[in-house]
Amino acid sequence: MQLTTVVDAHRNGIQVVHESCRELNQKDRIVEALGLLGEHLPSVDEETLSRYYTYLTARLSFPFTAYYPEPTTTLEEVRHRCTVVELMDRANDICDEFGGIFCKTRKGKYEIILPLIELEIPQGSPNFQFIEDYWYWFWNWR
Numbered sequence: 001m002q003l004t005t006v007v008d009a010h011r012n013g014i015q016v017v018h019e020s021c022r023e024l025n026q027k028d029r030i031v032e033a034l035g036l037l038g039e040h041l042p043s044v045d046e047e048t049l050s051r052y053y054t055y056l057t058a059r060l061s062f063p064f065t066a067y068y069p070e071p072t073t074t075l076e077e078v079r080h081r082c083t084v085v086e087l088m089d090r091a092n093d094i095c096d097e098f099g100g101i102f103c104k105t106r107k108g109k110y111e112i113i114l115p116l117i118e119l120e121i122p123q124g125s126p127n128f129q130f131i132e133d134y135w136y137w138f139w140n141w142r
Helices: 026-033 046-059 074-080 128-140
Strands: 002-009 015-022 064-067 081-087 100-107 110-115
Touching: 026 046, 026 128, 046 081, 046 100, 046 128, 074 081, 081 110, 100 128
Parallel strands: none
Antiparallel strands: 002 015, 064 081, 081 100, 100 110
16 A cells, blocks of 8 residues: 655645555555566566565465365365465475465365465455465466
8 A cells, every 4th residue: 555645735834734545556566576666567487486475475474264276165165275374485495487486284184285376365364465466476477
């Protein structure tokens, strides 16, 4: 979110301050996530994945609920629910331009490593927009 402050000077010396909030659009959020200046979105490569990984590790709240694969019925919501416990370290673990950033999930007593782009995040989750933006960029710019 971008905050804009405008100060209007009036003849009587009183200043009026107007503040407006402008939600960043998806493209702006992705550019911000990648720490770039400019208007175009870069392609997925080792450097941009590393930047997105750093951005996500600083902002995601762990653990969080996700679904793999996306549920289509209420029964599937229970069967496909998993808990994302952490992102896999890009320097030491799997991460590439084909699968993107991977994460460690728990489902019952099992730990499963999955690509972050394969998970469905509930819209009410505080992590939803972060993951949605990453998904959009990864699928459309690789």
